[in-house]
Amino acid sequence: MTQHIELIQMNSELLEGKGSYCLRSKKKTEGYQNKNKWLNQQFEKGLHYIQVLENQKQVGFIEYTDAEYSSRVVHADGYVVIHCLWVSAVGKGYGTQLLKRCLKDAKERGKKGVMVITNDQTSWTPSKDLFLQHQFQHMATALDDFELWVFPFHESVERPYFPDNWQERLTRFPHLTILRSFQCPYVDVATENIQLAAEKLGLQPVLVDLQTREDLMEKSPTPYGIFSVVYKGQLIAFHRLTVHSVYKKLQKLMNNS
Template sequence: MAADFLNLTPENLAQEHLCCIIRTKKPHPGVEAKRQWLADRLREGHVFRKLNAKATVFIEYAPLETAWVPIVGEGYYYVYCLWVTGEDKGKGYGKALMEYCLADAREKGGSGVCMLGAKKQKSWLSDQAFAKKFGFEAVDATENGYELLALPFGGTAPRFAPNAKKERIDGRELTVYYDLQCPYVYQYVEKVKQYCGAKGVPATLIRVDTLQKAKELPCVFNNWGVFYKGRFETVNLLGPEQLERILRK
């Protein structure tokens, strides 16, 4: 398939469209927060490869050692996102992006590639059925159904860090851990604040702003993690309806 893809670099980051569905000609706080987050990550080996168009066609991955997730494994690469949406589906873009990632990891001497999945597909996670077509398999799991999918090139498979399987915190109020890797996170943080403020619901929102904090999280994490009554609930971004379902528990 002949397609025009490009990788974001420190030189082109300020000008390039960041591929998510947010569409606005005005500066968007979530998009600009993502752009700043990327500016700091690109020099660590983070890769953002996209269709050279204003489309939601992209993949993001990074060396596992510098990926902001509580997963451990020597020499692996971690896929944060692989998205192809709308009219661009069915054109082979997803296949091309995954093949690029796998080839890049092999060329750099990587041990394999991994990503977050679940026994039942979760929204805001890349399509694990698609990944399994390339040979990804579950190599670790948590009690509440999240899985670590991996395609090893040989050697030891990655694992969730022990703290990620804890899935408990001391506080019982609604608690959200988040980082600014996804442009949507900024607005969902505001939605949680507005909802909880209007309903008088106690809530704690904790920004994960360092690699160390991400590696030490008490739950699986892609850029968001929610606890209620001390128990881990979801990695899904939450609007009012989803918040109400959790708070009824």
Template sequence: MDMDFVNLTTENLASEHLCCIIRSKKSHPGIDAKKQWLSERLKEGHVFRKLNAKATVFIEYAPLETAWVPIIGENYYYLYCLWVTGSYKGEGYGEMLMEYCLADAKEKGKSGVCMLGAKKQKSWLSDQSFAKRFGFEVVDTTENEYELLALSFDGTTPKFAESAKKRNIENKELTIYYDMQCPFVFQTIEMVKQYCEIQEVPVSIIQVDTLQKAKELPCVLNNWAVFYKGNFETVNLLDVNYLKRILKK
């Protein structure tokens, strides 16, 4: 089945579509930003593997040491995303993508693979019940119910950075940390800016643009995190209604 999939490389990145957002050849600012981000990450061993079709069927993972998340560990892969949607669900593609990642990790002598989860499944996080079928287990937690899942090959385990467990910041206004790993982030940032400008809501929007910043974040982050009144709110992307609910607190 390998011929049904393609891995993004620095050579084909410009011409291949990103199946997070299926688009025609027309430029999309979120996709352009993600491709720019990927152009640097691919050199670090980042893997983006997708079905060779116009479909949301892909896996994305990277060496934990260079993954833009506040998770600490040695010789692990961090699994950012694994998605299969629409008519492609139930055809075994998710299993093939996960098996590819695990086989890649073993071939490269990795200690295991880890991913972000939660006690209650949250949107924009890969399906943790699916991962647990492959042997992933909870190896660390935060007080606000986020979990670090890992499949260890050698008994070692990664952990959340201590900063990720803080759950609060000094700034009391609406504060959003983000990076450009997700192409949906760009349009969400624009929505938040527009809404806050019209409603005269103070907002701090902080781009996480270096690996060091990502590793030292005051919260779990899978490319997006929201604080309000100094308290951590969510890693979920916002729509207007969700934003309104947060601002009513």
């Protein structure tokens, strides 16, 4: 059977029909609806959301935007930031096609380069393997596991860099605090799991919705910027955990106080 492969740049009209990629099996959930609402808002700011269709089936996507509008906590003016790159049909070169599409677009628009943040602890960030294969440079590491990878178009351009006050940011939150934005559709269920675990321990989380780029740059305790849980000045989570895992982490900190 001949395969028909398309790379489709989504817009509000196509989003209404085809829908976004993540959580697409649960289109009625609040998380999925919030993601589509967020995408429509970000399209107006130049966000690119490109899906790979294999015989009309969604098999991957890339999401990227200019750093000035991104959900990653990094100083990178003039760069394009890749938020997400994911393919379910592996070994077919779709990830490379998506990445090359991003690099080509950024170069044609006169950007300084392209950057991405990875973390080997979770699949919530892109895998660094693809970027290593395409000569991205490792620029920095934050909080042990967040890595900044950059593809500069010219050697003379300034490189992106992380803020240098992560530990100070964490100390701002002695009480159980959830900081989140809505770039990821899994944030809602991740939040719910924290709240359920906290309730079992008699804790009431403080919920902080990061609404703007300025909020992210000032308040986020990790470079990821999408979801952070902090308790007693320590980072508990930056991606979805089970209720049981959250319970154990919180209980340990409570017992150590």
